[in-house]
Amino acid sequence: MIEFKxxxxxYKLGKNNTVAALKDININIKEGSVVVLKGSxxxxxSSILSLVSAISKPTSGEVIVDNKQISKLSDRFAxxxxxxxxxxxxQKYNLVEDISVEQNVILPLIPKNLDSDLVESKVDTxxxxxxxxxxxxxxxxxxxxxxxxxxxxxxxxINEPKIIIADxxxxxxxxxxxxxxxxxxxxxxxxxxxxxxATHDPLFFNLDIVDKYIEMKNGSII
Amino acid sequence: MILSPEILTIxxxxxxxxxxxxxxxxxxxxxxxxxxxxxxxxxxxTLERQSYLxxxxxxYIFIVKVPLxxxxxxxxxxxxNVLSGAMCGAGVLDATxxxxxxxxxxxxxxxxxxxxxxxxxxxxKHENQPYIKIKFALFIVLFALFLSEILIESYTFYNFxxxxxxxxxxxxxxxxxxxxxxxxxxIDNKILVSIFYANFxxxxxxxxxxxxxxxxxxxxxxxxxxxxxxxxxFGTYIYELxxxxxxxxxxxxxxxxxxxxxxxxxxxxTFNGIMALFKDDLF
Numbered sequence: 001m002i003e004f005k006x007x008x009x010x011y012k013l014g015k016n017n018t019v020a021a022l023k024d025i026n027i028n029i030k031e032g033s034v035v036v037l038k039g040s041x042x043x044x045x046s047s048i049l050s051l052v053s054a055i056s057k058p059t060s061g062e063v064i065v066d067n068k069q070i071s072k073l074s075d076r077f078a079x080x081x082x083x084x085x086x087x088x089x090x091q092k093y094n095l096v097e098d099i100s101v102e103q104n105v106i107l108p109l110i111p112k113n114l115d116s117d118l119v120e121s122k123v124d125t126x127x128x129x130x131x132x133x134x135x136x137x138x139x140x141x142x143x144x145x146x147x148x149x150x151x152x153x154x155x156x157x158i159n160e161p162k163i164i165i166a167d168x169x170x171x172x173x174x175x176x177x178x179x180x181x182x183x184x185x186x187x188x189x190x191x192x193x194x195x196x197x198a199t200h201d202p203l204f205f206n207l208d209i210v211d212k213y214i215e216m217k218n219g220s221i222i
Numbered sequence: 223m224i225l226s227p228e229i230l231t232i233x234x235x236x237x238x239x240x241x242x243x244x245x246x247x248x249x250x251x252x253x254x255x256x257x258x259x260x261x262x263x264x265x266x267x268t269l270e271r272q273s274y275l276x277x278x279x280x281x282y283i284f285i286v287k288v289p290l291x292x293x294x295x296x297x298x299x300x301x302x303n304v305l306s307g308a309m310c311g312a313g314v315l316d317a318t319x320x321x322x323x324x325x326x327x328x329x330x331x332x333x334x335x336x337x338x339x340x341x342x343x344x345x346x347k348h349e350n351q352p353y354i355k356i357k358f359a360l361f362i363v364l365f366a367l368f369l370s371e372i373l374i375e376s377y378t379f380y381n382f383x384x385x386x387x388x389x390x391x392x393x394x395x396x397x398x399x400x401x402x403x404x405x406x407x408x409i410d411n412k413i414l415v416s417i418f419y420a421n422f423x424x425x426x427x428x429x430x431x432x433x434x435x436x437x438x439x440x441x442x443x444x445x446x447x448x449x450x451x452x453x454x455x456f457g458t459y460i461y462e463l464x465x466x467x468x469x470x471x472x473x474x475x476x477x478x479x480x481x482x483x484x485x486x487x488x489x490x491x492t493f494n495g496i497m498a499l500f501k502d503d504l505f
Binding site (some may be wrong): 007008033057058059060061062069071072073074075076092 | 247258262263265270271274346349351
């Protein structure tokens, strides 16, 4: 369960210039649900994602995940929370292009210092699930956009997080690949993962799998 | 007044410490007065962010302060070449009224800074940061001591007079001296060495039997016992001279700077022992 209570978030842009990215936001997201954050650029979607993933802290209010106030965590505990609970798919994938698919997908496991056999089996499971096992040893820069996105999803999934966050996941994909991504979301939902997607792609706006649409404008929910 | 490059370096660093320390002090006071872990108000989030800044400043002051203390000792030794009558740092410290107080304050401040560091490490290990108010309250006290140290140090350096004759360590550390130090010469060496080893045995005993308080207190006691034993007994073997009792001369090149190693081990070891009071996982 993810809860936003009276969240305000503002950014300082210079000495006397403060921008309110989120204004008095209250949200409840149930475990295992798929939530789509709609809205134009600058509406506050990404700010919500960064608060859920404890990348940033609110200016005021509380972000509670599974009864734990994650907005109050220190950097060290926020990293730990992120490592164990959050998988992130970035708009531009944020992959390390010069290394292999396997090496990219392994990255979130490094801090856990797991046994190499266990790592190997986790990598195989994740790559298999997203249909890219045959690219295991390929260098990321040689893959297409859709394939790179699957690598990014596999990397987000490998720690088996409860919450998967995707920021504009289809911004760089054509319609067919975007539909493939929606199929992946369905699979994740079946596994009871909470998926939060920030997008302004109309493909997401009438989907059966989506439990909740949150439309945002100028930092407020409309 | 002497303005050697070493003294100038210390002045500049002290000024920087003062400026950054003042920023940390301002934040520490705010955190101490207004920090409320349960609050979700903007002020609380601001204080949480500022606590990282204050902690970083204090950590870096400490990191520079430790080598600066060694540099201070080195400076005292170097100044002994300039002051008439001084043979080592002991004579230089005796040249003004506050020399002994200065070095005592410097050692105390290093211990307190290190204590702050231990508190900070323990604090950030826990999700609810149980020591956050204590550590910033400690820094407020520490800053007052730190400021006193800077002022006394500046006073000491300012009042050095090249043409004034000062005492050498042979005079200062002798039974005929009229200082407090002369009192230790009344102790019999056999008794002193027995106390030294008994204290060491007590530390070992406390460690083996995991007695936290005994371990900390015996380590605290060991600082005094060790320094007196060094002056009265062990030092004479380093000098190969039974009548020489200076605690500074073995910091010089003639004795291969062995004093730095002895003092560093003594201070680090005893500090670690005293910190048993604040750590859960020492044993």
